[in-house]
Amino acid sequence: MATVTEGRRAQAAPRRGLRHRWTPYLLIAPSVLLMIVFLLYPILSVFYYSLQHYNVTEPWNNGFAGLENYRTMLFEDPLFWRSLGFTAQWVGWEVILQLLFGLLLALIVNETFRWRGLARATVFAPWVVSGVLTTVLWTLLYSPTTGFLRFLSDLGIGSPGTAVLADPDTVFGAAVLAELWRGVPFFAILLLADLQTISKDLYEAASVDGAGRRRRFLHITLPHLKNAIILSTLLRAIWEFNNVDLLYTLTGGGPANATTTLPLYVAQQAVDSYEFGYGAALTTASFGLLLICSLVYLRLSRFGGDRA
Structure with a gap:
């Protein structure tokens, strides 16, 4: 048994x-x-349509196009290269400035002082404002008749009636400042969260050894924040690359396409001009470019490695 x-x-x-x-x-x-x-199927669908002539207003021309959309994009469309160059400029300035100001604010609100809770709430508040509401706010501030510039001109600073959003020489700086106001809290939140995990014993030991504030920042704070900085800059670069709402509502890509990013150009082609096939090709190029840049950045930065 x-x-x-x-x-x-x-x-x-x-x-x-x-x-x-x-x-x-x-x-x-x-x-x-x-x-x-929800992820793989849309990606494959976009790649499929990038190989098609697809315009709902011209159904008789729709059909398989092969690599025609990509050839047009690379060799016959100067606005593609112009929008790509502006996108790189936009992402570079925004990420660098947001990181610097975000790190500064994180260091400030990490200190112990009276009304620190109120200061933190004030710093983080712009992050909850949508891009459209941010546009409304800054459009009012930039208004040549009722905005802050009118106030300055009344004080004798600048010329009256200055329209910074309509001038190609000033529109980039104005757009950068508006997005900077909204994006800095993102870095401040992430970096502050990582700052609070640093043991105070490290700073006390460094002070006993004679290390000043600058040396403690360079040899304790920055190494500890390495992975947080890498991750936050990567995420913010991707988000700024794909930024459409603020620029679309603030400048519309103008004047004269001076503030047209690549995603905004995709929206103009696919949504405004109904060129879904060409818009899909632009989207595929954007996806490939972001993927390659992200992998290279993570590899060069050694994300996840030793903090030291």
């Missing part, structure tokens, strides 16, 4: 092992399916 029982157990053991082996995959299967439906 014992022999029969042992035989049954021996036969059931492989089945139990197989069941336990597949259990983790069954548990994550719903999430994988959702990712395929």
Whole structure:
């Protein structure tokens, strides 16, 4: 009888092992399916349409185009290269300035002082404002008749009636300042959260050894913030690259396409001109460019490595 029982157990053991082996995959299967439906399928759809002539206003011209959209984009569309160059300039200035001001604010509100809670709330408040509301606010501030510039001109600073959003020489700085106001809190929040994980014993030990504020910042604070800085700059660069709402509502890409980023150009082609095939090709190029730049940045920055 014992022999029969042992035989049954021996036969059931492989089945139990197989069941336990597949259990983790069954548990994550719903999430994988959702990712395929909501992530992979749209990406493949965009790539498919990038190989098509697809304009709802010209159905007789729709059909397979091969690489024609990409050839047009690379060799016949100067606005693509212009928008790409402006996008790089926009992302570079925004990420660098937001990081510097965000780090400064994080260091300030990390200190202990009276009304620190109110100061933190004030610093973080712009982050909850949408791009459209930010545009409304800064449009009023930039108004040549009722805004802050009118107030300055009344004081004798600047010329009256200056429209900074209509001047190609000033529109970039005006747009950068508006987005800077909204983006700085992002860095301040992330860096402050990481600053609060640094043990105060490190600073006390460094002070005992004679290290001043500058040396403590360079040798303790910055190394500890390395991964947070890398991650926050990468995320913010991707978001600023894909920024459409603020620029679209603040400048519309103008004047004379002076503030047209690549995603905004995609919106103009696909939404305004109904060139969905060409817009899909532009989107595919943007995706590939972002993917390559992100991988290179993470590799060069050694994200996740030692802090020291």
